[in-house]
Amino acid sequence: MKAKSAHHLWQFAGGIHPPENKSISTQQPIQDLPMPDKLVLPLRQHIGAPAQPVVTVGDTVLKGQKIAEGQGFISCPVHAPTSGVVTSISDHAIPHASGMEDTCVVIEPDGQDRWIDKQENPDFVTLKKTELNAIIREAGISGMGGAGFPTAVKTAPRDNIDTLIINAAECEPYITADDVLMRERADEIIEGIEIVARLISPRRILVGIEDNKAQAITAMEKAAAGTSVDIVVIPTKYPSGGEKQLIYILTGKEVPSGAIPASIGVVVQNVGTCAAIYRAVRYGEPLISRVTTLTGLAPKHPGNFNVLIGTPVSHLLKTGLQAPVAKLVMGGPMMGFELASDDIPVIKTTNCILAPSKEELGEAIPEQQCIRCGECAKACPANLLPQQLYWHSAAKELDKAESYNLFDCIECGACAYVCPSHIPLVQYYRFAKTEIKVQKADKEKAERAKIRYEQRNARLEEAKRQKEEQRRLRAEKAAKAKAAKAAAAKEAAASGEAQSADAPKKTSQDDDARKAVIEQALARAKAKKAAKQAKSSNDGSATPSATDKAE
Amino acid sequence: MVMKFTPHSSPHTAGNNDTGKLMRLVVLCTIPGILVQTYFFGWGTLIQLVLAISVALGVEASILKLRQRPISFYLKDNSALLTAVLLGIALPPHLPWWATVIGVTSAIMLGKQLYGGLGFNPFNPAMVGYVVLLIAFPVEMTTWVPVQSISEHQLSFLGSLNMIFTEQVGELTTQSLKQLSISQFDGITAATPLDTVKNDLGNMHSLQESLSSPIFQALAGDLWYVGKGWFWVNLAYLAGGIYLIMRKAITWHIPLSLLATLLIISNMFSLFSEDSYATPIFHLFSGATMLGAFFIATDPVSACTTNKGRIYYGIGIGILLYCIRSWGGYPDAIAFAVLLMNMAAPTIDHYTRPRTYGHRIPTVTKE
Numbered sequence: 067m068k069a070k071s072a073h074h075l076w077q078f079a080g081g082i083h084p085p086e087n088k089s090i091s092t093q094q095p096i097q098d099l100p101m102p103d104k105l106v107l108p109l110r111q112h113i114g115a116p117a118q119p120v121v122t123v124g125d126t127v128l129k130g131q132k133i134a135e136g137q138g139f140i141s142c143p144v145h146a147p148t149s150g151v152v153t154s155i156s157d158h159a160i161p162h163a164s165g166m167e168d169t170c171v172v173i174e175p176d177g178q179d180r181w182i183d184k185q186e187n188p189d190f191v192t193l194k195k196t197e198l199n200a201i202i203r204e205a206g207i208s209g210m211g212g213a214g215f216p217t218a219v220k221t222a223p224r225d226n227i228d229t230l231i232i233n234a235a236e237c238e239p240y241i242t243a244d245d246v247l248m249r250e251r252a253d254e255i256i257e258g259i260e261i262v263a264r265l266i267s268p269r270r271i272l273v274g275i276e277d278n279k280a281q282a283i284t285a286m287e288k289a290a291a292g293t294s295v296d297i298v299v300i301p302t303k304y305p306s307g308g309e310k311q312l313i314y315i316l317t318g319k320e321v322p323s324g325a326i327p328a329s330i331g332v333v334v335q336n337v338g339t340c341a342a343i344y345r346a347v348r349y350g351e352p353l354i355s356r357v358t359t360l361t362g363l364a365p366k367h368p369g370n371f372n373v374l375i376g377t378p379v380s381h382l383l384k385t386g387l388q389a390p391v392a393k394l395v396m397g398g399p400m401m402g403f404e405l406a407s408d409d410i411p412v413i414k415t416t417n418c419i420l421a422p423s424k425e426e427l428g429e430a431i432p433e434q435q436c437i438r439c440g441e442c443a444k445a446c447p448a449n450l451l452p453q454q455l456y457w458h459s460a461a462k463e464l465d466k467a468e469s470y471n472l473f474d475c476i477e478c479g480a481c482a483y484v485c486p487s488h489i490p491l492v493q494y495y496r497f498a499k500t501e502i503k504v505q506k507a508d509k510e511k512a513e514r515a516k517i518r519y520e521q522r523n524a525r526l527e528e529a530k531r532q533k534e535e536q537r538r539l540r541a542e543k544a545a546k547a548k549a550a551k552a553a554a555a556k557e558a559a560a561s562g563e564a565q566s567a568d569a570p571k572k573t574s575q576d577d578d579a580r581k582a583v584i585e586q587a588l589a590r591a592k593a594k595k596a597a598k599q600a601k602s603s604n605d606g607s608a609t610p611s612a613t614d615k616a617e
Numbered sequence: 618m619v620m621k622f623t624p625h626s627s628p629h630t631a632g633n634n635d636t637g638k639l640m641r642l643v644v645l646c647t648i649p650g651i652l653v654q655t656y657f658f659g660w661g662t663l664i665q666l667v668l669a670i671s672v673a674l675g676v677e678a679s680i681l682k683l684r685q686r687p688i689s690f691y692l693k694d695n696s697a698l699l700t701a702v703l704l705g706i707a708l709p710p711h712l713p714w715w716a717t718v719i720g721v722t723s724a725i726m727l728g729k730q731l732y733g734g735l736g737f738n739p740f741n742p743a744m745v746g747y748v749v750l751l752i753a754f755p756v757e758m759t760t761w762v763p764v765q766s767i768s769e770h771q772l773s774f775l776g777s778l779n780m781i782f783t784e785q786v787g788e789l790t791t792q793s794l795k796q797l798s799i800s801q802f803d804g805i806t807a808a809t810p811l812d813t814v815k816n817d818l819g820n821m822h823s824l825q826e827s828l829s830s831p832i833f834q835a836l837a838g839d840l841w842y843v844g845k846g847w848f849w850v851n852l853a854y855l856a857g858g859i860y861l862i863m864r865k866a867i868t869w870h871i872p873l874s875l876l877a878t879l880l881i882i883s884n885m886f887s888l889f890s891e892d893s894y895a896t897p898i899f900h901l902f903s904g905a906t907m908l909g910a911f912f913i914a915t916d917p918v919s920a921c922t923t924n925k926g927r928i929y930y931g932i933g934i935g936i937l938l939y940c941i942r943s944w945g946g947y948p949d950a951i952a953f954a955v956l957l958m959n960m961a962a963p964t965i966d967h968y969t970r971p972r973t974y975g976h977r978i979p980t981v982t983k984e
């Protein structure tokens with residue numbers, strides 16, 4: 067590969083060179099699959115709020131029809147990948163590391179693959195930015211490289227972006243979905259990139275591709291000729307496709323811990339996402355299919371497929387097996403997660419289904435003690451000390467683990483890959499992260515409870531204080547009255563006349579005053595009680611004793 | 618039919634690194650040094666090694682059994698083997714067998730298993746064993762043998778065996794050896810060159826006088842003297858060590874910083890007073906310098922874990938090594954220098970944390 071781009075590259079710390087195993091799946095062009103028997107569409111395939119179904123069981127839907135609506139700003143709608151009937155809306159196993167279930171819309175295809183009326187835009191260049199972004203949002207596009215962040219949020223029009231980076235590194239072993247997409251659809255990708263560029267007006271556009279994809283690089287360079295898109299060839303090293311790493315390689319800038327790339331003027335999009343954006347804008351096609359790599363030594367016909375979103379993995383495996391499947395990994399061998407069964411659908415983020423044979427990626431080797439060799443630290447792209455993170459995570463010294471920047475770990479697995487003691491380090495980090503999050507949530511809850519408790523105490527104090535005050539006032543008043551009475555009696559006695567009839571009258575006046583005071587107090591207490599009840603039901607927690615004790 | 622699996626955490630693939638293989642490689646890289654050592658100092662070293670290894674594996678296995686751990690799984694990490702080899706090499710070739718047994722047992726038990734086994738030991742186990750012996754049996758531990766070629770009594774294999782296990786050869790006994798070896802070179806035992814220089818300088822002899830002893834050899838010119846045999850032994854460990862670095866079993870940081878420090882300090886002092894301080898070349902190629910720099914100080918468990926920390930760690934050992942050799946109570950000092958720096962390692966690690974991606978400064982742990 068000629069080093070065409072004179073672009074300066076930065077080298078991120080650490081990194082590893084695992085066997086690439088990419089040629090397994092690059093022998094064939096992108097192929098289509100037969101129509102599956104069912105399509106299982108999770109309502110949450112993206113980061114953010116799950117979509118809400120807008121169809122009901124029994125509805126007939128058309129290809130491209132919206133079946134669930136995004137909820138709120140960070141969310142994504144879901145569309146029917148083909149025409150058919152909605153057969154169920156219920157819990158189904160979804161692709162998730164925890165093996166959990168979530169609500170899915172299941173469609174039984176009618177085999178006719180009838181489209182809705184698509185809103186094509188041959189001259190989309192004339193569209194307004196807001197219109198463009200609305201199309202992206204409505205098309206249900208979320209990041210297709212892995213994380214699945216709703217794209218429209220990142221392409222919202224703005225003018226403070228310095229660099230648009232297109233992630234085409236595809237650094238994980240085995241995966242070739244982006245590679246073949248670039249080989250075959252470079253033009254669409256470039257068009258998509260230009261749409262994104264129009265939306266966020268970056269100063270420059272850099273496409274980072276690892277140098278192990280010669281054909282893709284050629285195709286992309288050809289398609290980018292004459293545009294403002296720079297194809298930058300970067301050295302092959304895992305995890306150069308990690309967002310933070312790629313940003314560093316291309317710009318020399320680091321995303322501050324806990325911040326997003328936009329905070330340093332960078333937006334990163336995946337190549338596949340760009341192609342999807344183009345199809346949505348130009349042809350009005352929502353995101354209903356994607357290119358997914360089927361690879362490993364178990365499938366008889368490994369390769370890249372146009373897969374309808376919702377296609378069960380078992381359907382992909384129906385292309386044939388040549389060896390028993392040892393495990394099923396969604397994503398790559400470094401960061402992907404294992405599936406609990408093959409009855410789990412391909413979703414918008416599924417770039418690869420890895421079905422290795424037993425010999426290829428078999429059982430994990432039993433874990434030995436950490437010998438503090440530091441290999442992991444040498445491999446860590448985030449410049450962490452994985453051995454310390456491990457040590458403290460294993461000992462459940464969570465605050466220490468956190469102080470070693472546990473949350474800057476991107477879970478790339480480079481450390482575990484090189485560890486001579488075969489320690490499943492990432493597993494420990496995930497565990498520690500979850501523990502810390504749970505503890506923090508608990509703490510916050512306790513904190514809130516404490517605040518509520520203190521507020522209640524303060525209210526009680528106040529009530530008590532008021533009561534005291536009233537008593538004091540009453541006592542004063544009574545004393546005054548007594549003094550007045552005494553004075554009057556003196557006067558009367560002095561005048562010597564029989565004015566005793568006045569006395570009972572006075573007493574009854576006193577009684578009336580006292581009654582009024584008591585009534586007032588009762589009314590106040592009632593009002594307070596009502597207010598308190600309203601408050602406590604607002605807090606969502608019952609504090610029954612508070613009102614009881616108030617009086 | 619639905620395929621079912623039990624999911625595991627990523628990554629789903631692993632490289633070829635392996636602790637057992639790593640330790641084995643380190644052991645293998647000591648072989649050139651061992652051979653040269655045997656060539657110059659006789660069979661004793663080999664006998665000590667066999668003895669040390671058998672005792673180490675036996676002790677390790679028994680403790681694992683007591684702690685109810687899978688024996689063969691842990692023995693395969695080869696850490697007991699490596700400890701035994703490093704200690705065996707460092708022991709005087711004719712050390713009585715019981716001393717070796719005590720040393721190796723201490724190394725495995727006090728040095729490692731007491732802390733919970735491999736990975737938990739703050740000190741280098743081999744050096745723990747060495748120091749226990751040095752403190753308990755100072756005379757035996759500083760009684761070395763002369764280079765075979767200048768020895769009047771060349772001990773055969775059987776002779777060495779006898780010496781180690783019955784503590785006598787002919788009319789010579791370890792008792793008489795002890796007396797003899799303290800003052801002079803007697804043909805069957807000898808102080809090491811480091812010892813000799815130290816004693817002579819301590820007794821107000823000049824370095825030149827000391828160097829007239831037959832245990833020294835001039836490489837070239839007056840200043841390029843080294844201990845006979847020792848030079849080649851060190852060279853062999855240096856070669857093994859470089860191979861370890863090439864194979865990425867260790868990094869260059871500790872050996873290089875250690876040796877560079879030793880070179881610089883010894884050069885300073887020897888320039889300052891040629892007559893009272895040994896030359897850099899003598900320091901670098903005497904005693905256990907190379908063995909220590911490449912094989913002992915680099916024990917990952919007890920050393921610093923970051924590369925930057927390792928440099929400070931190496932420098933620390935270099936300084937201590939020189940100080941103890943020149944002014945301390947013991948002629949060679951690898952063991953003490955390493956153990957002292959073992960103690961400092963956690964602190965060094967604490968202050969040499971790398972700057973994490975996305976952070977402006979290295980975060981220091983709140984303790």
Ligand code: SF4
Pocket residue numbers: 435436437438439440441442443452453456481484485486487488489491
């Ligand atoms: S690579 Fe493994 S054994 Fe080595 S320091 Fe890291 S966790 Fe420990």
Ligand code: SF4
Pocket residue numbers: 442445446447448449450451452455474475476477478479480481482491492
């Ligand atoms: S998984 Fe985390 S600790 Fe391990 S190498 Fe990757 S970023 Fe570093």
